[in-house]
Amino acid sequence: MSNPADVVHAQHVAHEAHHEELGFWRKYVFSTDHKVIGIQYSITGLLFLLFGFSLMMLMRWQLAYPGVPLPLIGGLFGDARMPGGTMLPEFYNELGAMHGTIMVFLGVVPLAVGGFGNFVLPLQIGAPDMAFPKINMLSYWSLFLGGMTMLGSFFVPGGAAQSGWTSYAPLSVIAGTGQTWWLIGMIFLITSSLLGALNFLTTTIQLRAKGLTFMRFPFFVWAQFVTSFLLLLAFPPLEAAGVMQLMDRVAGTSFFMPSGLIVSGQVLANAGGGNAVLWQHLFWFLAHPEVYVLILPAMGIVAEIIANNTRKPLWGYRAMVYSLVFLGFMSFIVWAHHMFMTGMGTAMAAFFQTTTMIISIPSVVILTSLLLSLWGGSIRFNTPMLFATAFLPMFGIGGLTGLPLGLNISDIPLHDTYYVIAHFHYVVAPGTIFALMAGIYYWYPKATGRKMNETLGKIHFAGSLVFMNVVFMPMFIVGLAGVSRRLFDAGSGYDFAQPTMHWNVVSSWGAWLMGVFQIPFIFNFFWSIRNGEKVGDNPWEATTIEWAAPSPPPHGNFAVAPQAYRGPYEYSVPGAAKDFTPQHEAS
Amino acid sequence: MDIPYTVEVRRDTGLNNGKIGIWLFLASEVMLFGALFASYILIRTGSPSWPRGDTLLDVPLATFNTIVLITSSVTMVMAWASLMRRKFGTFRIYMGATILLGFVFLIVKYFEYSHHFAIGEGPSHNNFLAIYFTLTGLHMLHVFGGMVVNAYFWGPGAKLYQTNPVWFTNRVEHSGLFWHFVDLVWIFLFPTLYLL
Amino acid sequence: MSDHAADHSTDDHAVDIDKHVKVYITVFVTLMVLTVVTVAISRLHLSVPVAVTIALFVALVKGSLVAGYFMHLVSExxxxxxxxxxxxxxxxxxxxxxxxxxxxxxxxxxxxxxxxxxxxxxxx
Structure with missing residues (x-):
């Protein structure tokens, strides 16, 4: 062919024509459109969040009233799990392991990265779609398969994985069939994340609009960018570890199995010579960056909403960006602070303790910048802003209570107690999940062309805020009393746990009532698709490029490729006619 | 609206999307094999004794396989060079040779594996064989994956050459990058497993 | 259009592609030689630390050649x-x-x- 340009053009036309005849399956199920995939991810993530939350509500019954049969629904789970409605320890362990796995890998990550990343990021950088739409589709369906594998594992003989979400060896190697399913499911989920991450990175680097330099990125784009690097480089070691554990379980190797291990009075027949701590290293090499995968997109969402609703530029945007990058980098060299109890040498412990203290600095810089952004703003307290504001103190509590865990002296008494649970749940539940809720309320008009109901939103917010704290604050007390997080009866057999037993009841009722307060949200979410207040393309009068697209954006997003003329948060510019100057408007 | 920079390069990065995508993918692959290598070192240094590779494995066969894989890397890069010269016939020959050499590699590996299983030296026999089967098995999966992609560009995927030779050449280059990476992993696997 | 520009740059490449091919052959021969060298050294049964150092050094050279020339990292x-x-x-x-x-x-x-x-x- 002499002139490829013509051919490309001809292909282009054929391509367009092709899109119009897409059937239902190609359009809504096996879609390559980043917005449809983003919504698929979000719905999947939300459903798994609900499912993971339900597992936890079951566990809370056992913790509040150990050994008491669960009323009403207790009989539904069968004699293998809850004979007579009383929970067996094995089933409690299944619930615990799967709650963690599902919440982290199938709830928060798909929603924060897959959902918001897919839907918002290409729009915010003015791209027509992701760089590799088919890989994007593959990424979602890989997640879907992983999710189905995890759900299916509940029904295999012996039930789902029972070795905690961390699947520490050698316990996980000698556990039942569910653990094999867990590993296979994880390999699907890791593949999904890897494909997603390389797609996000390529999209951000290549498809950003003309004039949109890196320092003009909305903070959310930066957050997704750093997150994708973490996913890309931290997940493969866990994949390797997963393959090795699979070999240990299926092929009888001994990567994580020491010699002469005695289980139920019998010496195991393995070759031995493996190293159980190796699993922990490889697991936490992923799982510590994973913590930042959970929190960085949340910070990005909160930054967008705070700038928009204070009608001010973000305070210290550059410092925030540099902190973010530094945070991402440092997150790779702090992992062993999860492992102070594995008998590591003092030199190593000192090293990881120091890096852990250092990594708290950029987190504090970001949090402080967000807090100072509120200063002097004329704040609009709509539902997204309420959630975003609540994120700040909640994440603050979560972050500060993490410091004693990062110092190895204070970690020793606190390790594996409820204090740890309280700490990271403050980061992830009232932290990240509040930010994700804020994001849903904030970008819902972009996805549907309608706003969610404000009154229901405020009820949802108030109930969630109060009961989140009712759930998790008592856990600090229980944890400081020294109660282990792994006890299926909350330590009711131990004397030292008795003074704090009543706090478990408080936590549990908090959890169930928090569940009740999610009903307005679920109702609001579906009801507003048809009945929400109709709004224009830019209902929040925001400055970033996603609001230049129609709501909902058509395939290809923008009629004309947008161009960026200024930074992301030009609110209340002195002398300007209106209090926001969009990035894409030529001056 | 089509996705920009699938064929042409973006001015400020000097790259097209596929090139960045494949390199990011290879970066994650580096971390995957890196974790396995680290595990190998840890388990080896932690064990009181460790067999030399050549006492358990067949070095001549593996040397032959190394030569096969390196040759296939050359034919791969020659396939791409033929496309750059717009010689489609030569491309087909070199690409075909690459796929065949990959096939030879897998056949040799099959004989090695079946020999081990025949004398009862499975992965559970000891930790050396465990890491050997895991590393080479994962590497074989990569060889197989690369062959599937190459076969696609040799066969049905080659239609693209008629309509957009630049794009097709790029895609072959990216598939080549993956193939060379697989070769590169083997270059490290061969001495660590067989010779040390 | 930019497509045209891309095609043009390909033509430029085609001029020095012969030079590339010569490099590929040289690298190929070097890799073969190094493969034989590393196998030969392993026959000497050196002590483990020395053997590991030499074998990994040879592998590193071979790997760099593949990455540098076959994967074009020298001019990326x-x-x-x-x-x-x-x-x-x-x-x-x-x-x-x-x-x-x-x-x-x-x-x-x-x-x-x-x-x-x-x-x-x-x-x-």
Whole structure:
């Protein structure tokens, strides 16, 4: 062919024509459109969040009233799990392991990265779609398969994985069939994340609009960018570890199995010579960056909403960006602070303790910048802003209570107690999940062309805020009393746990009532698709490029490729006619 | 609206999307094999004794396989060079040779594996064989994956050459990058497993 | 259009593609020679630390040749270098992992034992 340009053009036309005849399956199920995939991810993530939350509500019954049969629904789970409605320890362990796995890998990550990343990021950088739409589709369906594998594992003989979400060896190697399913499911989920991450990175680097330099990125784009690097480089070691554990379980190797291990009075027949701590290293090499995968997109969402609703530029945007990058980098060299109890040498412990203290600095810089952004703003307290504001103190509590865990002296008494649970749940539940809720309320008009109901939103917010704290604050007390997080009866057999037993009841009722307060949200979410207040393309009068697209954006997003003329948060510019100057408007 | 920079390069990065995508993918692959290598070192240094590779494995066969894989890397890069010269016939020959050499590699590996299983030296026999089967098995999966992609560009995927030779050449280059990476992993696997 | 520009640059490449091919053949021969060398050295049954050093050095040279010439890393864009530099940094962290599992003795092999013995003496 002499002139490829013509051919490309001809292909282009054929391509367009092709899109119009897409059937239902190609359009809504096996879609390559980043917005449809983003919504698929979000719905999947939300459903798994609900499912993971339900597992936890079951566990809370056992913790509040150990050994008491669960009323009403207790009989539904069968004699293998809850004979007579009383929970067996094995089933409690299944619930615990799967709650963690599902919440982290199938709830928060798909929603924060897959959902918001897919839907918002290409729009915010003015791209027509992701760089590799088919890989994007593959990424979602890989997640879907992983999710189905995890759900299916509940029904295999012996039930789902029972070795905690961390699947520490050698316990996980000698556990039942569910653990094999867990590993296979994880390999699907890791593949999904890897494909997603390389797609996000390529999209951000290549498809950003003309004039949109890196320092003009909305903070959310930066957050997704750093997150994708973490996913890309931290997940493969866990994949390797997963393959090795699979070999240990299926092929009888001994990567994580020491010699002469005695289980139920019998010496195991393995070759031995493996190293159980190796699993922990490889697991936490992923799982510590994973913590930042959970929190960085949340910070990005909160930054967008705070700038928009204070009608001010973000305070210290550059410092925030540099902190973010530094945070991402440092997150790779702090992992062993999860492992102070594995008998590591003092030199190593000192090293990881120091890096852990250092990594708290950029987190504090970001949090402080967000807090100072509120200063002097004329704040609009709509539902997204309420959630975003609540994120700040909640994440603050979560972050500060993490410091004693990062110092190895204070970690020793606190390790594996409820204090740890309280700490990271403050980061992830009232932290990240509040930010994700804020994001849903904030970008819902972009996805549907309608706003969610404000009154229901405020009820949802108030109930969630109060009961989140009712759930998790008592856990600090229980944890400081020294109660282990792994006890299926909350330590009711131990004397030292008795003074704090009543706090478990408080936590549990908090959890169930928090569940009740999610009903307005679920109702609001579906009801507003048809009945929400109709709004224009830019209902929040925001400055970033996603609001230049129609709501909902058509395939290809923008009629004309947008161009960026200024930074992301030009609110209340002195002398300007209106209090926001969009990035894409030529001056 | 089509996705920009699938064929042409973006001015400020000097790259097209596929090139960045494949390199990011290879970066994650580096971390995957890196974790396995680290595990190998840890388990080896932690064990009181460790067999030399050549006492358990067949070095001549593996040397032959190394030569096969390196040759296939050359034919791969020659396939791409033929496309750059717009010689489609030569491309087909070199690409075909690459796929065949990959096939030879897998056949040799099959004989090695079946020999081990025949004398009862499975992965559970000891930790050396465990890491050997895991590393080479994962590497074989990569060889197989690369062959599937190459076969696609040799066969049905080659239609693209008629309509957009630049794009097709790029895609072959990216598939080549993956193939060379697989070769590169083997270059490290061969001495660590067989010779040390 | 930019497509046209891309095609044009390909033509430029075609001029020096012959030079490339010569490089590929040279690299190929070098790789073959190094393969034979590394097998030959392993026949000498050197002590493990020496053997490991030599074998990994040869592998590193071979790997660099593949990455540099077959994968064109000698003349790649800055962005790719940046990605690989970042990966290399974390790869080093990953390979340091076996070291991190060692106890203090690994870091201060001589001083560790007397220092550990000393407080015991004081307690007595």
């Amino acid at each position: 864009k800055r962005l790719i270098y940046a990605v690989l530099a970042l990966t290399a940094a974390f790869f080093v962290v990953l390979l340091a992992l076996p070291v991190l599992t060692h106890e203090d003795g690994f870091w201060i092999p001589q001083a560790a034992e007397p220092a550990a013995a000393h407080p015991e003496a004081e307690h007595k």
